[in-house]
Amino acid sequence: MLSTISGDNIPTCGEPFLFFPLEGRNKVKRNLLKNLATLAIAGVLAAAPAWADSFKRTHEGETYKDFTLSTLEGEAKALSENLGSEGTILAFFATWNSRSEEVLSDIQKLHEKYGAKGLSVIGVNVEHAEWSPEEEPLIRKAISDAGVTFPVLVDKDFTVYNDYGVIAVPSIALIDGSGKILRLTTGYSSTGKYEFKDSVESVMGVEKKPVVAETKGYHPDTMALRNGKMAERFFDKRMYARAEKYALKAIEIDENYVDPYRLLAKIYKEAGMNDDAMAASKAADDIERALKANEQGIEKQPAEKPDDKNDGGGTSTKPEKIEKPHA
Template sequence: MNGCRKIAAAGILCLWAFSFPLSASSFALRGMDKGSRVPDYEFVGVSAGGGKLSSFAGEKGLVVIYWATWSSRSPDVLLFAEKELRRYEKMGVKFLAVNADHQEMKAEHMAEVKSAVAKLGLSFPVVLDAGLKVYNEIGVISVPTTIVLDNALKIIDAYPGFPSAARDDIPDRIDAFLGIVKEKRAEKAQYLLDRKPKNYALQYYNLGKRLFLSARSSSGDLKGIPEAALERLDEAIRRDPDYFRPYLLKAIVLDLAKSNGRREAAIRELGKRDFQEAYERRMLGFGYLYLGMDNQAADCFRLLSSQVSGDPGALFGEAAAAARRKEGQAAKRALSELAKIPGAKESLGFDYASLFTDSGELAKGTEKALRAALDRLLEIEKPGVR
């Protein structure tokens, strides 16, 4: 369950990285917040014996890594823990990998897990979350997820996925837990910028986008399916399967064209990918809002805010998703944090406050304005249409 949640641009986008406290709605777990105590669950052993969660903790605490064999990022985070993070063991922090492959684990599934553990050469304990009981109760959204617990099993932090920034971010969060004072590292811009696609995929994406925009009416609608645009987007995907934008735009084009069957197929294709970078989650969140998939959008923005705090786009997205889901208090919290950011309105390019009521609902008659705002954020505005 990756990307934002696996259920199932020409321009470069930069995320803001201010340091405002994260709201509860921004935490990487859906079922628990920072400071919550995790029950002393029992786990089934894979690489060694099982036992209660507390039996795996060190003197200071425990780092729990939820992973799965079907998750393309899981081997990276497990090897990173094995080779780089185990230095924290001498400081009293132990490590535990919890497999979440399937709710019902058959013999062949267990064999796959054991084979993966052996291939990776993991020397710290690996256990199984039987029936995904703990996974569901604590509300894991992204796989992998790294959870830092103290020795009383209180949640200190949780980090979703394993994007590029994780190799710095995860150690930073463990250091903060242990009280290790480090010189504040400069933001690494490459973590916050759109990746450069391979094999001329960007050119095909841009051509597909231009053909799509020319096919839109003056009101921004589509009266038919712009097959030429879709052909270019498919070619962009073929040239670089790891480039997220053509997948998303393809789903949006088919949504606007009201081609429901092909829209659903495009969404399934998007959902199979493992997009976890901050800029990917940001744009996917806007895209899911555009498609009316508000639960998926909410997960994207929750995970993004767990990685990068104080981004105006993420906070706006959180507010919009919460308002659509009738969660007024959550929308108000996100809007309150957004209002603290100097220049947020200018960064977004529209008056976000006018879209919401004081109670955190979407104001009446603003759906068209919200769609226009998402057009802008997704960089798919038709020139001259606002």
């Protein structure tokens, strides 16, 4: 059974875009996007905070830097004594930053899901460079609001903050079971948060199961699926330029993957570009039709019939000739 479709395996019914090769699709995409070099729709697009690969004084691949800080109750905890057997999340946050609440909530969910499986989660509050007793109730409220049950330490004089070279809050470090830093995320943007979660799941040995396409016999490329999911997430957040970027990336990886085409149709419809939306939708319909036709051709083999030229009474199973598609 074929996993991808190309060339002579594709049926045609004479329509110009029944199933077009990659170069043809690129031409269609260029036509669709000729007025969308930058999809800037006033009042709709939202810019996400910057995402960075590293802190100022800490880099991925390095061994973690040990430290000892205390909780609000005064209990001292060393990082080295609280590492998880599979991985450790080290999250720097401050109550005055709105995204810190989201970080605490998200990593609490990871703590609940993987804490018993070897993942350690540690929060480090970096409220201000000079500690004030008035900050304690604010920190306690943030911990309570997020339902935090993992240890939260307080870096009262920014010693650890400066040692790690944290450049903004919230910032998160993911440490693997051997003590090496796998990922550093600064700002916790929409892209960064999902990539960080994927990294955590990878450390915990979670295997991503590819989504099986509706059409039997065809499975979208795993990376195409990932980009497609990112596109959907950005679309849900009304971040259409980013959604378009990831949808096109998914198509570039796997041109037979229908969902990104349908998402592009939605994006262009939201932008008021009805002709482009219709073109993207038609491309999706045509590709899906060809995939289904190909699958039916695979499952339903031509019936054997006597071969008049075979004196021995044998049979011929040669299928009828399939025309090539129109580019």
